[in-house]
Amino acid sequence: MRLLHTADWHLGQTLHGVSREHEHQHFLDWLLDRLEEHAVDALVIAGDLFDGQNPPITALAQFYRFVAAAKGRLPDLDIVAIAGNHDSGSRLEAPSPLLDAMGVRIVGSLPVDGAGAFDPERAVLALTDRTGAVAARCVVVPYLRPADLPAVDEAEGDPLIEGVRRLYAAAAEAGRARLRPGEALILTGHCYMGGGELSDLSERKILGGNLHALPADIFCADAAYVALGHLHRPQAVGGRDGVRYSGSPIPLALDEEPYPHQVVLAEFAAGRLVERRALRVPRVVEIRRVPGNGAAAEPEAALAALRALPLDPALPPERWPYLEVTVALPEPRPGLRDEVEAALAGRPVRLLKLTVRPTGDGRTLAESAVRAELSDLSPEDVFRRIHARRHESEPDPALLAAFHELLEDMA
Ligand SMILES: [Mn+2]
Incomplete structure (x- = not known):
């Protein structure tokens, strides 16, 4: 089974007031060709499909045109997308009744049961190979907010980190329980892992420093692949080749220019990752x-x-x-x-x-x-300047973290 992993499209983004629509369209057209060329079985988009919670109509149209074209050219392609911190989960999920019927699964918010509790069973999706047989169980976890997490006693560690760890453990367990011989366990997520290389501008302003960076061991060792989104620079996490950020397909800030932008093509056989390579996205605007x-x-x-x-x-x-x-x-x-x-x-x-x-x-x-x-200026820059003017001091880290929490809720 061939899986193409991408993330952080940020459709609808403007860079210093300039629309990226042309670059996004160039990427989407290129991606359609690659899906066909490599006979891809599953496309995983690991969050931040759109740049904002209320994307411009041109960006929405661009996305749905892409989905229709992809399914038109590859009718058996499984498409899985999760919400990132920039996306509105409920807006992403609104067309699901139509998209589910086409084999397009968009998970905007954490799947819950009738009582509103996380339902790990519903976070597990089947991915099929070219013969139509299930080749992988994909555990889909959108960007998590504190309210999504199970309660953790402070004595047991950082409540956010431990909450995420438990949630992923329960989700992975549900995926594992469905695995039949020869199927791969694949996880997705849109989160900030520790030790990552940030690309300064467009990420630092949403992350709030290194607070709550997640350790790579929250992802179980038997996962054949973990498809991550959030960091725009492509990279493996925690020294594990199969746990990686695909990176964004276009530079989303001026300082994201120096490194290549890419998607990841991963091949699975007998439940394991057997080949992985990056496909470099050609740059249309220098x-x-x-x-x-x-x-x-x-x-x-x-x-x-x-x-x-x-x-x-x-x-x-x-x-x-x-x-x-x-x-x-x-x-x-x-x-x-x-x-x-x-x-x-x-x-x-x-x-x-x-x-x-x-x-x-x-x-x-x-x-x-x-x-x-x-x-x-980033929102943090503005906040720091106002703080400096009113209090003649730098904001302390807790205040800065609270500011970023508010900012993320509003993003
Ligand atoms: Mn993000």
Whole structure:
């Protein structure tokens, strides 16, 4: 059985105000071709299908067009998707009566029984191979919120970590109980595992530091594969090759540009993972930086580099590169943004971010002429700044964690 694992699509995302629709469509078209090319039996999307709880109509249409096209080209394809922290679970699940009948299972919230308690049996889905025989039991667990977790006595450890551990243990046990010889036990999740490599901007602001990072041993050792979502950088977890984040298919922040974006193709035989490889997603919009890294030592150097920037005039506007410019400023320069825009006027490039780093005389950013734009700040940055202004101190970690909890509930 061949399974394709992907996550963190964030359909509907905008990057510094620019729609990613074209890049997402390019990815989805590419993915359809790969599903067919590799005769994939199951597609697992491990959360954050959409960037927000109320996705734009274009993003919803994009997703359902993809599902219909995938089932049209591969009628026997099993599609399994779980909600991530960005998704609205109930919105994802609303079309389930239609999708279930097509073999498309979307799990937005933790499956519960009539009394509202977690029902592990309902978290186990069968995945079939090309002959139509069940080849794997897939345990689907969407992004967990504290209210989803069983109560744990504080003496037994961190209530969140231990709660997640128990929930996964019960779900895996239900999957294991269904396994017949030759079937693989596969787990999914959208969660933050400890020891992961973060890609700074788009993740740190939703994670709230390293609080509640989960240890890899919450996933049972007999799982043939664990398909994770949440971290945008592809990686294995806890030294286990079969426990991994697929990573996002496109860079979701400017600083997610340097590493490859990919999906994972995994093959199972006789209940085990026998082959795994990454399929690299081609990038349709480049991210360029001036200078290549760090900050231009002075504005004139940055402006000269911008004028000399090699750009392809044949590209259609939706493929014009994104540009980030960083300039060190020894003294205020009120017209800098206008100067940068003038250097780029009429050229096939999109300026997404201009960062100014005041140097030398201790002038604060607020006093320097180019002000930070709200869109350049994460919610945590804004919170820290307000806290600094009102209390002249950094927020303590517990307060910051509470802030992130609120933020996640609102996301
Ligand atoms: Mn996420």
